[in-house]
Amino acid sequence: MYAFTYHRPKSVADAVALQGRFEDPKLLGGGQTLLPTLKQRLARPSDLIDLGQIPELQGIREEAGGLTVGAFTRHAQVAHSDVVQRVIPALASLAEGIGDRQVRNMGTLGGSICNADPSADYPAAVVALKATVRTDRREIAGDDFFTGMFETALEPGEIVTAVHFQTPDKAAYAKFRNPASRYAIVGVFVAVFGSEVRVAVTGAGPSVFRADDMEATLAQDFRADALNGASVSADGLNADIHASADYRAHLVRVMARRAVEACG
Amino acid sequence: MPCTVSMTVNGKAVSREVEERTLLVTFLRDQLGLTGTHVGCDTSQCGACVVHIDGRSVKSCTMLAAQADGAAVTTIEGLAAADGTLHPMQAAFREHHGLQCGFCTPGMVMSAVDLVTANPSPSEHEVREGLEGNICRCTGYHNIVKAVMAGAEAMQGGTLKAAAE
Numbered sequence: 552m553y554a555f556t557y558h559r560p561k562s563v564a565d566a567v568a569l570q571g572r573f574e575d576p577k578l579l580g581g582g583q584t585l586l587p588t589l590k591q592r593l594a595r596p597s598d599l600i601d602l603g604q605i606p607e608l609q610g611i612r613e614e615a616g617g618l619t620v621g622a623f624t625r626h627a628q629v630a631h632s633d634v635v636q637r638v639i640p641a642l643a644s645l646a647e648g649i650g651d652r653q654v655r656n657m658g659t660l661g662g663s664i665c666n667a668d669p670s671a672d673y674p675a676a677v678v679a680l681k682a683t684v685r686t687d688r689r690e691i692a693g694d695d696f697f698t699g700m701f702e703t704a705l706e707p708g709e710i711v712t713a714v715h716f717q718t719p720d721k722a723a724y725a726k727f728r729n730p731a732s733r734y735a736i737v738g739v740f741v742a743v744f745g746s747e748v749r750v751a752v753t754g755a756g757p758s759v760f761r762a763d764d765m766e767a768t769l770a771q772d773f774r775a776d777a778l779n780g781a782s783v784s785a786d787g788l789n790a791d792i793h794a795s796a797d798y799r800a801h802l803v804r805v806m807a808r809r810a811v812e813a814c815g
Numbered sequence: 816m817p818c819t820v821s822m823t824v825n826g827k828a829v830s831r832e833v834e835e836r837t838l839l840v841t842f843l844r845d846q847l848g849l850t851g852t853h854v855g856c857d858t859s860q861c862g863a864c865v866v867h868i869d870g871r872s873v874k875s876c877t878m879l880a881a882q883a884d885g886a887a888v889t890t891i892e893g894l895a896a897a898d899g900t901l902h903p904m905q906a907a908f909r910e911h912h913g914l915q916c917g918f919c920t921p922g923m924v925m926s927a928v929d930l931v932t933a934n935p936s937p938s939e940h941e942v943r944e945g946l947e948g949n950i951c952r953c954t955g956y957h958n959i960v961k962a963v964m965a966g967a968e969a970m971q972g973g974t975l976k977a978a979a980e
Protein backbone atom coordinates (compact mmCIF):
# COMPACT_ATOMS: atom_id res chain seq x y z
CA MET A 552 0.00 0.00 0.00
CA TYR A 553 1.27 3.48 -0.81
CA ALA A 554 1.19 6.01 1.99
CA PHE A 555 -1.87 8.24 2.46
CA THR A 556 -3.32 10.49 5.12
CA TYR A 557 -6.33 9.09 6.99
CA HIS A 558 -9.33 11.20 8.05
CA ARG A 559 -12.42 10.37 10.07
CA PRO A 560 -15.02 13.12 9.67
CA LYS A 561 -18.10 13.18 11.93
CA SER A 562 -20.57 14.63 9.40
CA VAL A 563 -21.28 14.59 5.66
CA ALA A 564 -20.55 18.32 5.54
CA ASP A 565 -17.10 17.71 7.02
CA ALA A 566 -16.44 14.87 4.57
CA VAL A 567 -17.39 17.15 1.66
CA ALA A 568 -15.17 19.93 2.97
CA LEU A 569 -12.25 17.55 3.48
CA GLN A 570 -12.53 16.23 -0.07
CA GLY A 571 -12.17 19.73 -1.43
CA ARG A 572 -8.89 20.25 0.38
CA PHE A 573 -6.81 17.44 -1.09
CA GLU A 574 -5.34 16.52 -4.41
CA ASP A 575 -6.63 12.98 -4.84
CA PRO A 576 -8.88 11.94 -1.96
CA LYS A 577 -10.83 8.70 -1.85
CA LEU A 578 -13.83 7.79 0.31
CA LEU A 579 -13.52 4.70 2.51
CA GLY A 580 -16.67 2.64 3.14
CA GLY A 581 -16.24 -0.79 4.74
CA GLY A 582 -12.98 -1.19 2.84
CA GLN A 583 -13.76 -4.69 1.57
CA THR A 584 -13.07 -3.67 -2.03
CA LEU A 585 -10.99 -0.54 -1.60
CA LEU A 586 -8.39 -1.92 0.83
CA PRO A 587 -7.60 -4.99 -1.33
CA THR A 588 -7.23 -2.56 -4.29
CA LEU A 589 -4.84 -0.36 -2.32
CA LYS A 590 -2.87 -3.39 -1.12
CA GLN A 591 -2.29 -4.33 -4.74
CA ARG A 592 -1.14 -0.78 -5.41
CA LEU A 593 -3.81 -0.37 -8.08
CA ALA A 594 -4.69 3.07 -6.71
CA ARG A 595 -2.71 5.78 -4.97
CA PRO A 596 -5.02 8.23 -3.20
CA SER A 597 -3.41 11.09 -1.30
CA ASP A 598 -6.05 10.91 1.43
CA LEU A 599 -8.58 8.37 2.69
CA ILE A 600 -11.78 9.79 4.12
CA ASP A 601 -13.41 7.16 6.34
CA LEU A 602 -17.22 7.44 6.32
CA GLY A 603 -17.54 5.08 9.30
CA GLN A 604 -18.19 7.62 12.06
CA ILE A 605 -20.93 9.67 10.43
CA PRO A 606 -24.30 9.09 12.15
CA GLU A 607 -26.26 10.58 9.18
CA LEU A 608 -25.05 7.74 6.95
CA GLN A 609 -26.32 4.99 9.24
CA GLY A 610 -29.62 3.38 10.05
CA ILE A 611 -32.64 1.82 8.43
CA ARG A 612 -36.12 3.32 8.57
CA GLU A 613 -39.55 2.93 7.00
CA GLU A 614 -40.36 5.94 4.86
CA ALA A 615 -42.69 6.93 1.99
CA GLY A 616 -43.85 3.52 0.81
CA GLY A 617 -40.53 1.84 1.33
CA LEU A 618 -37.31 1.61 3.26
CA THR A 619 -34.49 4.11 3.52
CA VAL A 620 -31.13 2.51 4.20
CA GLY A 621 -28.16 4.70 5.12
CA ALA A 622 -25.12 4.36 2.85
CA PHE A 623 -22.89 3.19 5.68
CA THR A 624 -25.22 0.35 6.67
CA ARG A 625 -23.30 -2.90 6.71
CA HIS A 626 -24.56 -5.95 4.81
CA ALA A 627 -25.01 -7.85 8.11
CA GLN A 628 -27.16 -5.03 9.52
CA VAL A 629 -29.50 -5.16 6.49
CA ALA A 630 -29.62 -8.98 6.65
CA HIS A 631 -30.55 -9.05 10.35
CA SER A 632 -32.79 -5.98 10.51
CA ASP A 633 -36.30 -6.74 11.77
CA VAL A 634 -37.68 -3.89 9.66
CA VAL A 635 -36.07 -5.12 6.44
CA GLN A 636 -37.14 -8.71 7.13
CA ARG A 637 -40.72 -7.53 7.62
CA VAL A 638 -41.02 -4.94 4.84
CA ILE A 639 -38.78 -6.30 2.04
CA PRO A 640 -37.61 -9.79 3.06
CA ALA A 641 -36.00 -10.34 -0.35
CA LEU A 642 -33.58 -7.48 0.41
CA ALA A 643 -32.58 -9.04 3.74
CA SER A 644 -31.93 -12.38 2.11
CA LEU A 645 -29.91 -10.76 -0.70
CA ALA A 646 -27.70 -9.10 1.93
CA GLU A 647 -27.32 -12.39 3.82
CA GLY A 648 -26.01 -13.98 0.62
CA ILE A 649 -23.19 -11.48 0.02
CA GLY A 650 -19.67 -12.85 0.43
CA ASP A 651 -19.03 -14.38 3.83
CA ARG A 652 -19.78 -13.47 7.43
CA GLN A 653 -16.69 -11.29 7.84
CA VAL A 654 -17.26 -9.41 4.57
CA ARG A 655 -20.89 -8.80 5.61
CA ASN A 656 -19.72 -7.46 8.98
CA MET A 657 -17.66 -4.75 7.25
CA GLY A 658 -19.00 -4.12 3.72
CA THR A 659 -21.62 -1.39 3.24
CA LEU A 660 -24.53 -0.71 0.89
CA GLY A 661 -22.96 2.57 -0.30
CA GLY A 662 -19.59 0.95 -0.99
CA SER A 663 -21.19 -1.85 -2.94
CA ILE A 664 -23.26 0.32 -5.27
CA CYS A 665 -20.55 2.97 -5.75
CA ASN A 666 -18.08 0.29 -6.70
CA ALA A 667 -20.62 -1.06 -9.26
CA ASP A 668 -18.93 -4.41 -9.70
CA PRO A 669 -20.73 -6.20 -12.56
CA SER A 670 -21.13 -9.25 -10.27
CA ALA A 671 -22.32 -7.41 -7.17
CA ASP A 672 -25.71 -8.26 -5.67
CA TYR A 673 -27.11 -4.90 -4.49
CA PRO A 674 -27.34 -3.33 -7.97
CA ALA A 675 -30.08 -5.85 -8.84
CA ALA A 676 -32.12 -4.70 -5.83
CA VAL A 677 -31.56 -1.01 -6.58
CA VAL A 678 -32.94 -1.43 -10.10
CA ALA A 679 -35.74 -3.95 -9.38
CA LEU A 680 -37.05 -2.13 -6.30
CA LYS A 681 -37.34 1.25 -8.11
CA ALA A 682 -34.84 2.71 -5.69
CA THR A 683 -33.71 6.29 -5.42
CA VAL A 684 -30.06 6.92 -4.60
CA ARG A 685 -29.62 9.99 -2.39
CA THR A 686 -26.35 11.87 -2.42
CA ASP A 687 -24.88 14.95 -0.77
CA ARG A 688 -26.25 17.03 -3.65
CA ARG A 689 -29.21 15.32 -5.42
CA GLU A 690 -31.35 12.22 -5.95
CA ILE A 691 -30.63 9.72 -8.73
CA ALA A 692 -33.18 7.15 -9.96
CA GLY A 693 -31.99 3.58 -9.54
CA ASP A 694 -32.58 2.98 -13.25
CA ASP A 695 -30.06 5.72 -14.11
CA PHE A 696 -27.43 5.03 -11.45
CA PHE A 697 -25.40 2.21 -13.01
CA THR A 698 -23.86 3.34 -16.28
CA GLY A 699 -21.32 0.62 -17.08
CA MET A 700 -18.76 -1.78 -15.72
CA PHE A 701 -17.53 -0.24 -12.43
CA GLU A 702 -19.21 3.01 -13.56
CA THR A 703 -22.00 5.04 -12.01
CA ALA A 704 -23.73 8.36 -12.58
CA LEU A 705 -21.86 9.85 -9.60
CA GLU A 706 -19.75 12.95 -10.15
CA PRO A 707 -16.22 13.03 -8.76
CA GLY A 708 -16.41 13.42 -5.00
CA GLU A 709 -20.17 12.89 -4.79
CA ILE A 710 -21.12 11.03 -1.60
CA VAL A 711 -24.01 8.59 -1.50
CA THR A 712 -25.90 9.20 1.74
CA ALA A 713 -28.79 6.70 1.52
CA VAL A 714 -30.85 4.51 -0.77
CA HIS A 715 -34.65 4.50 -0.71
CA PHE A 716 -36.16 1.17 -1.85
CA GLN A 717 -39.86 0.96 -2.72
CA THR A 718 -41.88 -1.82 -1.10
CA PRO A 719 -43.04 -4.31 -3.73
CA ASP A 720 -46.16 -6.50 -3.45
CA LYS A 721 -43.79 -9.43 -3.67
CA ALA A 722 -40.18 -9.96 -4.64
CA ALA A 723 -37.37 -12.50 -4.62
CA TYR A 724 -33.71 -12.68 -5.56
CA ALA A 725 -32.08 -15.83 -6.95
CA LYS A 726 -28.37 -16.05 -7.58
CA PHE A 727 -26.03 -18.59 -9.06
CA ARG A 728 -22.95 -17.78 -7.11
CA ASN A 729 -19.31 -18.27 -7.75
CA PRO A 730 -18.48 -20.96 -5.19
CA ALA A 731 -15.16 -19.34 -4.29
CA SER A 732 -15.97 -15.62 -4.07
CA ARG A 733 -19.76 -15.90 -3.67
CA TYR A 734 -20.19 -13.01 -6.15
CA ALA A 735 -23.06 -13.52 -8.61
CA ILE A 736 -22.19 -15.38 -11.82
CA VAL A 737 -25.81 -14.47 -12.51
CA GLY A 738 -28.32 -12.97 -10.09
CA VAL A 739 -31.92 -12.10 -10.92
CA PHE A 740 -34.16 -9.90 -8.77
CA VAL A 741 -37.88 -10.10 -9.61
CA ALA A 742 -40.25 -7.55 -8.06
CA VAL A 743 -43.98 -7.07 -8.56
CA PHE A 744 -45.65 -3.66 -8.11
CA GLY A 745 -49.35 -3.97 -8.96
CA SER A 746 -49.51 -4.82 -12.67
CA GLU A 747 -45.85 -3.96 -13.20
CA VAL A 748 -43.15 -6.65 -13.02
CA ARG A 749 -39.47 -5.73 -12.87
CA VAL A 750 -36.69 -8.20 -13.63
CA ALA A 751 -33.16 -6.93 -12.89
CA VAL A 752 -30.17 -9.04 -13.87
CA THR A 753 -26.71 -8.71 -12.36
CA GLY A 754 -23.53 -10.67 -13.03
CA ALA A 755 -24.46 -11.48 -16.61
CA GLY A 756 -23.56 -8.23 -18.38
CA PRO A 757 -21.07 -5.38 -17.91
CA SER A 758 -23.62 -3.72 -15.65
CA VAL A 759 -27.02 -4.55 -14.15
CA PHE A 760 -29.84 -4.50 -16.74
CA ARG A 761 -33.59 -5.12 -16.97
CA ALA A 762 -34.85 -8.11 -18.95
CA ASP A 763 -37.67 -6.35 -20.84
CA ASP A 764 -39.04 -9.44 -22.61
CA MET A 765 -39.33 -11.35 -19.38
CA GLU A 766 -40.96 -8.37 -17.69
CA ALA A 767 -43.61 -8.23 -20.44
CA THR A 768 -44.20 -11.98 -20.32
CA LEU A 769 -44.52 -12.06 -16.54
CA ALA A 770 -46.83 -9.04 -16.50
CA GLN A 771 -49.25 -11.16 -18.58
CA ASP A 772 -48.68 -14.45 -16.81
CA PHE A 773 -46.74 -14.48 -13.54
CA ARG A 774 -45.61 -18.11 -13.50
CA ALA A 775 -42.16 -19.66 -13.77
CA ASP A 776 -43.37 -21.80 -16.67
CA ALA A 777 -44.34 -18.69 -18.59
CA LEU A 778 -40.59 -18.11 -19.00
CA ASN A 779 -40.01 -21.48 -20.72
CA GLY A 780 -40.15 -19.90 -24.15
CA ALA A 781 -38.18 -16.82 -23.17
CA SER A 782 -34.80 -16.70 -24.77
CA VAL A 783 -32.00 -14.48 -23.56
CA SER A 784 -29.42 -13.33 -26.07
CA ALA A 785 -25.79 -14.02 -25.18
CA ASP A 786 -24.68 -10.96 -27.19
CA GLY A 787 -22.65 -8.62 -25.04
CA LEU A 788 -22.82 -10.82 -21.95
CA ASN A 789 -19.70 -11.43 -19.85
CA ALA A 790 -17.49 -14.43 -20.52
CA ASP A 791 -14.68 -15.52 -18.22
CA ILE A 792 -13.16 -18.65 -16.73
CA HIS A 793 -16.24 -19.12 -14.58
CA ALA A 794 -18.92 -19.08 -17.28
CA SER A 795 -19.25 -18.45 -21.04
CA ALA A 796 -21.70 -15.86 -22.38
CA ASP A 797 -24.01 -18.66 -23.57
CA TYR A 798 -24.02 -20.27 -20.15
CA ARG A 799 -24.74 -16.94 -18.50
CA ALA A 800 -27.65 -16.40 -20.90
CA HIS A 801 -28.99 -19.81 -19.89
CA LEU A 802 -28.56 -18.99 -16.21
CA VAL A 803 -30.54 -15.75 -16.55
CA ARG A 804 -33.64 -17.74 -17.46
CA VAL A 805 -33.05 -20.36 -14.78
CA MET A 806 -32.49 -17.75 -12.05
CA ALA A 807 -35.53 -15.77 -13.24
CA ARG A 808 -37.64 -18.92 -12.96
CA ARG A 809 -36.33 -19.58 -9.45
CA ALA A 810 -37.02 -16.00 -8.38
CA VAL A 811 -40.60 -16.15 -9.72
CA GLU A 812 -41.16 -19.45 -7.90
CA ALA A 813 -39.76 -17.95 -4.69
CA CYS A 814 -42.20 -15.02 -5.00
CA GLY A 815 -44.95 -17.59 -4.32
CA MET B 816 2.58 10.30 8.35
CA PRO B 817 2.36 8.56 11.69
CA CYS B 818 -0.84 8.74 13.73
CA THR B 819 -1.74 7.49 17.18
CA VAL B 820 -4.27 4.69 17.54
CA SER B 821 -5.86 3.70 20.82
CA MET B 822 -7.99 0.64 21.39
CA THR B 823 -8.68 -2.13 23.84
CA VAL B 824 -7.00 -5.38 22.87
CA ASN B 825 -7.98 -8.49 24.86
CA GLY B 826 -9.20 -6.25 27.66
CA LYS B 827 -6.10 -4.07 27.91
CA ALA B 828 -5.97 -0.47 26.73
CA VAL B 829 -3.20 0.10 24.19
CA SER B 830 -2.06 3.23 22.42
CA ARG B 831 0.68 3.24 19.77
CA GLU B 832 2.02 5.38 17.00
CA VAL B 833 1.52 3.75 13.58
CA GLU B 834 1.83 4.66 9.93
CA GLU B 835 -1.66 5.48 8.66
CA ARG B 836 -1.58 2.67 6.10
CA THR B 837 -0.86 0.02 8.77
CA LEU B 838 -3.27 -2.91 8.57
CA LEU B 839 -4.87 -4.07 11.80
CA VAL B 840 -3.22 -7.50 11.43
CA THR B 841 0.22 -5.92 11.08
CA PHE B 842 -0.43 -3.78 14.13
CA LEU B 843 -1.47 -6.81 16.20
CA ARG B 844 1.41 -9.03 15.09
CA ASP B 845 4.33 -6.64 14.66
CA GLN B 846 3.58 -3.94 17.19
CA LEU B 847 1.78 -5.88 19.91
CA GLY B 848 3.49 -9.23 19.33
CA LEU B 849 0.15 -11.07 19.12
CA THR B 850 1.25 -13.55 16.47
CA GLY B 851 -1.69 -15.92 17.03
CA THR B 852 -3.55 -13.95 14.35
CA HIS B 853 -2.21 -15.36 11.08
CA VAL B 854 -1.85 -14.04 7.55
CA GLY B 855 -2.70 -16.73 5.02
CA CYS B 856 -3.66 -15.06 1.77
CA ASP B 857 -3.52 -11.33 2.44
CA THR B 858 -6.28 -11.01 -0.20
CA SER B 859 -9.40 -11.19 2.04
CA GLN B 860 -10.21 -14.79 1.16
CA CYS B 861 -8.86 -17.24 3.76
CA GLY B 862 -9.94 -16.00 7.18
CA ALA B 863 -6.69 -16.93 8.97
CA CYS B 864 -6.60 -13.32 10.22
CA VAL B 865 -10.10 -13.18 11.77
CA VAL B 866 -10.42 -11.20 15.01
CA HIS B 867 -13.40 -9.63 16.78
CA ILE B 868 -14.10 -5.91 16.68
CA ASP B 869 -16.71 -5.03 19.30
CA GLY B 870 -17.81 -8.67 19.16
CA ARG B 871 -18.16 -8.96 15.37
CA SER B 872 -15.75 -11.14 13.39
CA VAL B 873 -13.74 -9.32 10.71
CA LYS B 874 -10.72 -10.03 8.53
CA SER B 875 -7.92 -8.02 10.12
CA CYS B 876 -5.93 -8.04 6.86
CA THR B 877 -8.73 -5.99 5.29
CA MET B 878 -9.02 -3.28 7.90
CA LEU B 879 -6.72 -0.44 8.88
CA ALA B 880 -5.49 -0.16 12.45
CA ALA B 881 -6.80 3.42 12.27
CA GLN B 882 -10.33 2.13 11.55
CA ALA B 883 -10.17 0.18 14.83
CA ASP B 884 -9.34 3.29 16.84
CA GLY B 885 -11.64 3.33 19.87
CA ALA B 886 -12.82 -0.26 19.37
CA ALA B 887 -12.56 -3.36 21.58
CA VAL B 888 -10.50 -5.98 19.75
CA THR B 889 -10.33 -9.65 20.75
CA THR B 890 -7.73 -11.95 19.25
CA ILE B 891 -7.25 -15.69 19.75
CA GLU B 892 -4.90 -14.88 22.66
CA GLY B 893 -7.83 -13.24 24.46
CA LEU B 894 -10.15 -16.27 24.47
CA ALA B 895 -8.66 -18.54 27.13
CA ALA B 896 -9.19 -17.71 30.82
CA ALA B 897 -6.43 -15.98 32.78
CA ASP B 898 -5.40 -19.30 34.36
CA GLY B 899 -4.92 -20.85 30.92
CA THR B 900 -8.19 -22.83 30.84
CA LEU B 901 -9.16 -23.06 27.19
CA HIS B 902 -12.34 -21.41 25.91
CA PRO B 903 -14.97 -24.14 25.25
CA MET B 904 -14.54 -23.64 21.49
CA GLN B 905 -10.78 -24.09 21.72
CA ALA B 906 -11.26 -27.20 23.85
CA ALA B 907 -13.74 -28.56 21.29
CA PHE B 908 -11.26 -28.08 18.43
CA ARG B 909 -8.68 -30.05 20.43
CA GLU B 910 -11.07 -32.83 21.42
CA HIS B 911 -12.58 -33.26 17.94
CA HIS B 912 -9.33 -32.99 15.98
CA GLY B 913 -10.55 -29.80 14.31
CA LEU B 914 -7.03 -29.07 13.13
CA GLN B 915 -4.00 -30.62 11.54
CA CYS B 916 -1.25 -28.07 10.82
CA GLY B 917 -3.14 -25.47 12.86
CA PHE B 918 -2.51 -22.54 10.55
CA CYS B 919 -6.19 -21.77 9.93
CA THR B 920 -7.23 -22.57 13.51
CA PRO B 921 -7.09 -19.14 15.19
CA GLY B 922 -9.32 -17.70 12.47
CA MET B 923 -11.64 -20.73 12.51
CA VAL B 924 -12.08 -20.48 16.27
CA MET B 925 -12.71 -16.72 16.18
CA SER B 926 -15.28 -17.11 13.38
CA ALA B 927 -16.90 -20.02 15.22
CA VAL B 928 -17.25 -18.04 18.46
CA ASP B 929 -18.91 -15.14 16.59
CA LEU B 930 -21.20 -17.52 14.74
CA VAL B 931 -22.30 -19.35 17.90
CA THR B 932 -22.76 -16.13 19.84
CA ALA B 933 -25.25 -14.99 17.17
CA ASN B 934 -26.85 -18.43 16.76
CA PRO B 935 -26.36 -20.55 19.92
CA SER B 936 -27.51 -23.89 18.45
CA PRO B 937 -26.61 -23.84 14.77
CA SER B 938 -27.41 -26.73 12.43
CA GLU B 939 -24.56 -28.40 10.60
CA HIS B 940 -25.56 -26.49 7.47
CA GLU B 941 -25.51 -23.17 9.36
CA VAL B 942 -22.04 -23.97 10.69
CA ARG B 943 -20.76 -24.69 7.18
CA GLU B 944 -22.30 -21.44 5.88
CA GLY B 945 -20.97 -19.49 8.84
CA LEU B 946 -17.43 -20.66 8.10
CA GLU B 947 -17.52 -19.73 4.41
CA GLY B 948 -14.93 -17.03 4.96
CA ASN B 949 -12.40 -19.48 6.42
CA ILE B 950 -10.29 -21.80 4.31
CA CYS B 951 -8.50 -24.89 5.64
CA ARG B 952 -6.00 -26.74 3.47
CA CYS B 953 -5.67 -29.78 5.73
CA THR B 954 -8.75 -31.14 7.44
CA GLY B 955 -11.45 -31.39 4.78
CA TYR B 956 -13.66 -29.44 7.23
CA HIS B 957 -15.60 -32.40 8.68
CA ASN B 958 -13.87 -32.34 12.04
CA ILE B 959 -13.97 -28.56 12.15
CA VAL B 960 -17.75 -28.70 11.78
CA LYS B 961 -17.99 -31.39 14.49
CA ALA B 962 -15.81 -29.27 16.75
CA VAL B 963 -17.98 -26.18 16.24
CA MET B 964 -21.17 -28.14 16.95
CA ALA B 965 -19.63 -29.56 20.15
CA GLY B 966 -18.17 -26.16 21.07
CA ALA B 967 -21.61 -24.56 20.60
CA GLU B 968 -23.15 -27.01 23.08
CA ALA B 969 -20.35 -26.47 25.56
CA MET B 970 -20.69 -22.66 25.24
CA GLN B 971 -24.36 -23.08 26.23
CA GLY B 972 -23.18 -24.58 29.49
CA GLY B 973 -23.25 -28.23 28.45
CA THR B 974 -20.28 -30.50 28.97
CA LEU B 975 -17.95 -31.00 26.04
CA LYS B 976 -18.95 -34.09 24.09
CA ALA B 977 -16.07 -36.56 23.63
CA ALA B 978 -14.94 -37.33 20.11
CA ALA B 979 -16.49 -40.46 18.58
CA GLU B 980 -13.23 -42.31 17.89
Ligand SMILES: Cc1cc2nc3c(=O)[nH]c(=O)nc-3n(C[C@H](O)[C@H](O)[C@H](O)COP(=O)(O)OP(=O)(O)OC[C@H]3O[C@@H](n4cnc5c(N)ncnc54)[C@H](O)[C@@H]3O)c2cc1C
Nearest residue numbers: 580581582583584585650658659661662671672711733734
Ligand atom coordinates in the same frame (compact mmCIF):
# COMPACT_ATOMS: atom_id res chain seq x y z
C1 LIG C 1 -14.07 -12.21 -0.12
C2 LIG C 1 -15.09 -11.23 -0.64
C3 LIG C 1 -16.29 -11.70 -1.14
C4 LIG C 1 -17.24 -10.81 -1.63
N1 LIG C 1 -18.41 -11.32 -2.13
C5 LIG C 1 -19.37 -10.48 -2.58
C6 LIG C 1 -20.62 -10.97 -3.08
O1 LIG C 1 -20.91 -12.17 -3.06
N2 LIG C 1 -21.52 -10.08 -3.56
C7 LIG C 1 -21.27 -8.73 -3.56
O2 LIG C 1 -22.14 -7.98 -3.99
N3 LIG C 1 -20.12 -8.24 -3.08
C8 LIG C 1 -19.17 -9.07 -2.59
N4 LIG C 1 -17.99 -8.55 -2.09
C9 LIG C 1 -17.81 -7.09 -2.08
C10 LIG C 1 -18.36 -6.49 -0.80
O3 LIG C 1 -19.77 -6.51 -0.81
C11 LIG C 1 -17.87 -5.07 -0.57
O4 LIG C 1 -18.21 -4.78 0.73
C12 LIG C 1 -18.42 -3.99 -1.47
O5 LIG C 1 -18.26 -4.21 -2.83
C13 LIG C 1 -17.74 -2.66 -1.19
O6 LIG C 1 -18.30 -2.09 -0.07
P1 LIG C 1 -17.41 -1.43 1.04
O7 LIG C 1 -18.35 -0.79 1.99
O8 LIG C 1 -16.48 -2.43 1.58
O9 LIG C 1 -16.71 -0.25 0.24
P2 LIG C 1 -15.20 0.18 0.02
O10 LIG C 1 -14.37 -0.97 -0.39
O11 LIG C 1 -14.74 0.96 1.19
O12 LIG C 1 -15.40 1.19 -1.19
C14 LIG C 1 -15.72 0.78 -2.51
C15 LIG C 1 -15.79 2.01 -3.42
O13 LIG C 1 -16.94 2.79 -3.13
C16 LIG C 1 -16.59 4.13 -2.77
N5 LIG C 1 -17.54 4.51 -1.71
C17 LIG C 1 -17.77 3.84 -0.54
N6 LIG C 1 -18.80 4.41 0.13
C18 LIG C 1 -19.21 5.48 -0.61
C19 LIG C 1 -20.25 6.46 -0.47
N7 LIG C 1 -21.08 6.47 0.59
N8 LIG C 1 -20.39 7.41 -1.44
C20 LIG C 1 -19.57 7.42 -2.53
N9 LIG C 1 -18.59 6.51 -2.73
C21 LIG C 1 -18.40 5.55 -1.79
C22 LIG C 1 -15.14 4.05 -2.35
O14 LIG C 1 -14.49 5.29 -2.56
C23 LIG C 1 -14.61 2.97 -3.27
O15 LIG C 1 -14.32 3.48 -4.53
C24 LIG C 1 -17.00 -9.41 -1.60
C25 LIG C 1 -15.80 -8.93 -1.07
C26 LIG C 1 -14.84 -9.82 -0.58
C27 LIG C 1 -13.58 -9.28 -0.02
Ligand code: FES
Nearest residue numbers: 855856861862876
Ligand atom coordinates in the same frame (compact mmCIF):
# COMPACT_ATOMS: atom_id res chain seq x y z
S1 FES D 1 -5.05 -13.25 5.56
FE1 FES D 1 -6.87 -12.14 5.86
S2 FES D 1 -8.33 -13.26 4.78
FE2 FES D 1 -6.47 -14.37 4.36
Ligand code: FES
Nearest residue numbers: 915917951952953
Ligand atom coordinates in the same frame (compact mmCIF):
# COMPACT_ATOMS: atom_id res chain seq x y z
S1 FES E 1 -5.38 -27.25 9.82
FE1 FES E 1 -3.94 -26.78 8.30
S2 FES E 1 -4.94 -25.19 7.22
FE2 FES E 1 -6.46 -25.87 8.54
